[in-house]
Amino acid sequence: MTTTIERDQQSLKSPRSPGRAATGQFSFKGSLYLAGHEKDWIEIQKNTFTNWCNVQIQPYGVQITGDLAEAFEDGLTLVYLVEAVSTKKVGRYNKNPRLYAQKLENITCALRLLESDGIKLVNIGNEDIANGNVKLILGLLWRLILHYQISSSGSASGKQLLLLWLKNAVPDRNIRNVTTDWNDGISLSALNEFCQPGLCPNYKSLNPETRLSNASDAMNAAETNFKSRRWFHRNSS
Secondary structure, eight states: OHHHHHHHHTTSBOOOOTTSOSOOBOOOTTOOSOOSSHHHHHHHHHHHHHHHHHHHTGGGTOOOOSOGGGTTTTSHHHHHHHHHHHOSOOOSOOSSOOSHHHHHHHHHHHHHHHHHTTOOOOSOOHHHHHTTOHHHHHHHHHHHIIIIIIISSOOHHHHHHHHHHHHHHSGGGOOOOSSGGGTTSHHHHHHHHHHSTTSSTTGGGOOGGGHHHHHHHHHHHHHHHHOOOOSOOOOOO
């Protein structure tokens, strides 16, 4: 698995930033292990998304070198990130925010652009970001990746980020793509188990020959527990 991940990293160029090793790569070192607790998983996501953000905002000459939860508190870095991934401008914003109200205005400008691009922002507002609500910030960043790099553009960097996330979540499945490696339903069952321990505890014993049944059961579990929309229906014939 290490060899595959290292090879994937070679195509994800990252700028050098203060406090980082001069590898010149989009590095996931230190975050490639299976999280056994929520706190560990949050740290993994913070490290991973910090690297991703730094790649996007490189043209603005800034880098996130501290805690990701505090990186967007004045709204400036969020404005840069949103402009970078959307290739649009947020309009006027406070370039030297000092007051809390000015910071909130910057964040609002960034969120408004996202909403105009069709991203539904649920249960997150400017104060959540300014006050460093890490779970909501991570959720917002993941929405950006899904909307601008995976769902819409299909960019290589977005797909590779998704693959690296999946490899980290279910390392025993040796996932190499988002197509054929999911055909037997076992990887999806493993992902269900990762997201909610106890949901699919016997995924390792599933028979790969009963792929349709495995996939259907896994998708039923995801639909019921995570409200995930089904993307295929079993042929009744």
